[in-house]
Amino acid sequence: MIGAGSWGTALAALLCGKRERVTLWCRELEIAESVNTQHRNALYVSELELPQNLVADTDLARVAATHRVLVMVVPTQFTRAVVEAMRPHLRDDAVLVSASKGIEVQKIETLAEIYDEMLPEAMAQRACFLSGPSFAREVIRGLPAAVAIACRDAAVLPAIQELFFFPHFRTYRTDDVVGVELGGALKNVIAIAAGICDGLQYGHSARAALLTRGLAEIARLGIAMGGKAETFAGLSGMGDLLLTATSTQSRNYTVGHRLGSGETLEQIQAGAREVAEGVKTADAAYRLAQQKGVEMPIVGAVYAILYEQRNAREVVLELLSREMKPEVTG
Numbered sequence: 503m504i505g506a507g508s509w510g511t512a513l514a515a516l517l518c519g520k521r522e523r524v525t526l527w528c529r530e531l532e533i534a535e536s537v538n539t540q541h542r543n544a545l546y547v548s549e550l551e552l553p554q555n556l557v558a559d560t561d562l563a564r565v566a567a568t569h570r571v572l573v574m575v576v577p578t579q580f581t582r583a584v585v586e587a588m589r590p591h592l593r594d595d596a597v598l599v600s601a602s603k604g605i606e607v608q609k610i611e612t613l614a615e616i617y618d619e620m621l622p623e624a625m626a627q628r629a630c631f632l633s634g635p636s637f638a639r640e641v642i643r644g645l646p647a648a649v650a651i652a653c654r655d656a657a658v659l660p661a662i663q664e665l666f667f668f669p670h671f672r673t674y675r676t677d678d679v680v681g682v683e684l685g686g687a688l689k690n691v692i693a694i695a696a697g698i699c700d701g702l703q704y705g706h707s708a709r710a711a712l713l714t715r716g717l718a719e720i721a722r723l724g725i726a727m728g729g730k731a732e733t734f735a736g737l738s739g740m741g742d743l744l745l746t747a748t749s750t751q752s753r754n755y756t757v758g759h760r761l762g763s764g765e766t767l768e769q770i771q772a773g774a775r776e777v778a779e780g781v782k783t784a785d786a787a788y789r790l791a792q793q794k795g796v797e798m799p800i801v802g803a804v805y806a807i808l809y810e811q812r813n814a815r816e817v818v819l820e821l822l823s824r825e826m827k828p829e830v831t832g
């Protein structure tokens with residue numbers, strides 16, 4: 503497992519139920535020591551006990567060189583640098599499984615596009631993408647969840663699906679990498695919008711409208727990028743949007759709620775250890791939509807509140823003043 507934040511720790515703990523030993527690569531020595539000696543992650547999900555067969559290692563080159571299946575769970579904006587550091591050490595038969603959700607701002611690229619750019623063609627082709635409604639704490643506690651896993655290489659996908667398949671963690675396979683990735687990345691931006699809507703106390707009807715139109719935006723950009731329409735109705739699309747945009751457990755929803763309640767992004771991010779991917783992805787998605795000529799008014803509104811210091815109420819008024827139109831859902 504490459505990345506020892508909440509989600510890397512949760513997925514590593516899950517896989518411990520199927521493998522004799524799972525290695526967790528940690529940037530932070532403090533995490534490695536606490537996992538190896540106390541079976542806890544001192545900095546993330548620290549209240550939860552971890553399996554005894556989870557072993558932490560801080561040497562990225564060693565972990566990359568000695569494992570065939572590498573699950574990538576570093577926040578999106580750091581993925582390029584971590585892949586760069588791993589690249590010379592990777593085995594020729596390595597299978598990367600991406601479990602992060604976001605779009606990189608630096609080059610406006612999805613994680614699949616970063617892998618395509620940086621890895622040998624066959625290795626990038628067999629990379630898998632796991633995404634869907636799943637909170638780390640709930641997964642560590644063994645509560646039921648279901649997610650999607652996507653891969654372009656049909657020969658690799660069944661084995662990776664089986665690796666991540668448990669009675670309480672059901673994994674559904676698809677070949678739609680673009681759809682799964684974009685659903686997971688963009689739902690975080692719409693979750694920020696939903697939090698803003700609730701922070702402004704606009705009510706449940708407004709939030710339902712926002713989520714429905716938000717999903718239409720996600721599907722519109724996703725289809726323009728080559729994703730399949732039906733994927734956006736699935737676990738990595740509507741499923742994850744429902745979870746993230748309606749739960750106070752979500753970091754993205756919480757950022758939005760605090761913005762809607764009057765705090766600034768600077769105040770919210772000061773001292774925050776955990777990542778809310780939607781903040782950076784809002785920037786990347788706004789630019790991507792412009793590049794592709796895709797209309798995304800809700801993403802534009804989140805961008806204006808986050809990056810143009812626009813007043814949230816005024817931005818919502820502008821959204822509500824848009825012209826009359828037919829209902830198109832993708």
Ligand SMILES: NC(=O)c1ccc[n+]([C@@H]2O[C@H](COP(=O)([O-])OP(=O)(O)OC[C@H]3O[C@@H](n4cnc5c(N)ncnc54)[C@H](O)[C@@H]3O)[C@@H](O)[C@H]2O)c1
Nearest residue numbers: 506507508509510529575577580602603637638776777779
């Ligand atoms: N937490 C969840 O419930 C959950 C569920 C599904 C998907 N995800 C996704 O998983 C990914 C990881 O999120 P998380 O919740 O594990 O993160 P987190 O907020 O719990 O932890 C932050 C992580 O960032 C790492 N980090 C900080 N600076 C870094 C740097 N310069 N280089 C490399 N790594 C650095 C830290 O070591 C840590 O592993 C995100 O894309 C997130 O959207 C999270």
Ligand SMILES: O=P(O)(O)OC[C@H](O)CO
Nearest residue numbers: 634635636752753754755
């Ligand atoms: O806490 P969030 O907002 O990062 O969401 C976590 C997961 O992506 C939910 O599926």
